[in-house]
Amino acid sequence: MIAYLSHDQVNSSLARRIGHRLGLDLIAFTLKDADQAVAADLLVLDLDSLPSDTRSKLFLRIGRGELRSGLAVHSYQMSASETRTLQAAGIRVARRLTAPVLVPARSR
Amino acid sequence: MSDTPDPGTMSAGELIDRLCDDFEKGWLNHNPLSLTDVLQTAPESVRPDLFRELLSVEREYREKDGRPLTAPEARMRFGAFGPWADAIIQAILAPTEHWDYNSAPKPETPSPLSQILDPQPEKLPITIGGFHIQRRIGRGGMGAVYLADDPLGSRQVAIKVMHPQHAADPTSRARFLREARSAMAIEHDHVVPVYQVGVDGDTPFLVMPVLKGESLEDRLTREPLPSITLVLKVGREMAEGLGAAHDKGLVHRDVKPGNTWLEGDPTSTDPTVQVRRTKVLDFGLARTADASDGISLSGLVVGTPAYMAPEQAAGRTVDGQADLFSLGAILYRMTTGKPAFDGPSLTAVLTAIATHTPASPIELNPAIPPALSELVVQLLSKAPEDRPESANAVAVALEAIEQGQPVLIGKPRGKQTASRLRRIAVPAILLCVFGGAAVAGRLLSNRWLGPATAGVTDKANLVVLVRRPGFDPKPLSEVVPLQNGDSLQARFRVAAGVHASLGYVNGSGRLEMLRSFEPRDTTYEAIWPGSGEGSELGPPPGTEFLFVCGRTDRAPTAAELQEAWTADAGWPALEPAERLLRIRPDEITSEGAGSRDLGKVVSFPESDQVKHRLEQFRDRLRGFPVLDGIVFRHK
Structure with missing residues (x-):
């Protein structure tokens, strides 16, 4: 299951469309019902729409090595160094929400 | 496709993606497009979504250039689009916090976010189908794979369990079980066997050997x-x-x-x-x-x-x-x-x-x-x-x-149903086969002709153009060698729901309709020259081009095709006596051919106006909503 977390209705709608097009099991959440996203195989965060402390929590956990697996983020407001840090932690990073954010570029 | 896509549709999303990609390419090439111009190319219904994306891209690249885009500038440039634009400008260009990860970490603020970002403990089932689960060894789109102990023996097995969200769907579950049981019937060294298939509670599972390698x-x-x-x-x-x-x-x-x-x-x-x-x-x-x-395909397997x-x-x-x-x-x-x-x-x-x-x-x-x-x-x-x-x-x-x-x-x-070759004089013929996505026009290729006389090249010698709905037409370079006396046979299937018409161009360059086909799933065969047996579709002598076109709403009219065919006045005159005989793709020249050239190798240039004419004709037929065609030239 893919959990898309966003407070942006446009992006949530886009995520659902992409998920439908690709036949993905995708559900769009907000923070209000985020507990349902705990068990997701992949958690995708729309960082630009989430509270500003989302980014800090991410990096804090990276620093501690206490971050869940299966994570992807997209944001227009990511510096190159932030991007590198996230990618080094195994997080898929993109500027905007497109299909490759939700699925790998190549199937295995 | 509608000219004004519903923002909630896939086509709108793809349009936005495409325009954003083009816009971003301009920035990457240091030659940015005008955001206003790009926005104005899009239907009004998608402009708010598109504007949001374009503005975000421009914001990012302007920041990298050291010329940050400000809200006042954006309002000045884009305010004329309307209140929705102002709201988006406010959302995108409002000041935001940036976290400097090098600074001291901020105190944790309890929130639902913390819960979902924390590593999740692996929740393993204790048993599945009576097998004791040891650990997970794999995960895919359909489900997870666990290493388990067989309670009846000393062996370990792999148990594949269907994802709960798929298992909840009765259709998916039934299919999984049916096909897993079918897989059990395959006993072969090169197929991983399925030992057992079952359901544990609501969850289907299957048991396989543990694979080494x-x-x-x-x-x-x-x-x-x-x-x-x-x-x-x-x-x-x-x-x-x-x-x-x-x-x-x-x-x-x-x-x-x-x-x-x-x-x-x-x-x-x-x-x-x-x-x-x-x-x-x-x-x-x-x-x-x-x-x-x-x-x-299911879940994360899709790539x-x-x-x-x-x-x-x-x-x-x-x-x-x-x-x-x-x-x-x-x-x-x-x-x-x-x-x-x-x-x-x-x-x-x-x-x-x-x-x-x-x-x-x-x-x-x-x-x-x-x-x-x-x-x-x-x-x-x-x-x-x-x-x-x-x-x-x-x-x-x-x-x-x-x-x-x-x-x-x-x-x-x-190959099993191809007719045998007959050696009869054959004038130039163009065969276009169009129809719905299910129409399968048969190419006339080496595999149909079979060997003729010694020395005939085996290389195909027909120029084939293929177009399918939604894709640009791509010419295929297969060409089929034809000799004087060769016959042309084409078999095509007109699918149910496709109204097809068979047309031909006679020796005067005039396009005529030979017949129309009922919209039912049937295979037809066109043979030239006709022998009287099954040759009802054969065009009359002097025919130079033969083709089938289809539409889903009605059969194409001769007038429509004639207009497309004659729109270009540069069509070269073709005389029935002209024949191109053995043609080898590696010998393309500008020589024409006549009866005096029988038996000789003749060829024509890649840029020959005939090919150009074919391209234009094909392009004009883009207007037909159903087009899955094969155009090839036999001369």
């Missing part, structure tokens, strides 16, 4: 170009496994390196120990909840359908031929080190599968046996009927290559 995907990641010995061994064993399943009516539908297991010890230095045996995994289990044979047959990618009915295409794609990768079909997006890969003919493997890797290269090319034929007749035939061919013996590749199924 590695997947072919892992092997190719480590070693992109394995030895030819390994390629032939793996290919043959896969074909044998596929053949065993196909003999039982089971189609895999997801043949790929990730579903191919190399049983052995990968750490050994002895190749025969590294890979003892190849086994195909997950037979009949790759179908998904939505039952589609198209690209909607790029790089090994998917064109008919499967197009959502059409598939049979074992689809597995053979996938096998061909795997062999292509193994012999060249690169995928046969690639692209930066799913759409690009699907387009490549439908329209791109990859270079033959031997062109990229001269070290591989020519017969292997030819076999791979045949396996990657777009039309299923052009591929080898069976997986078993492929296995036999690969074994022959392994042993250095002559290879007889199974002929395409169409």
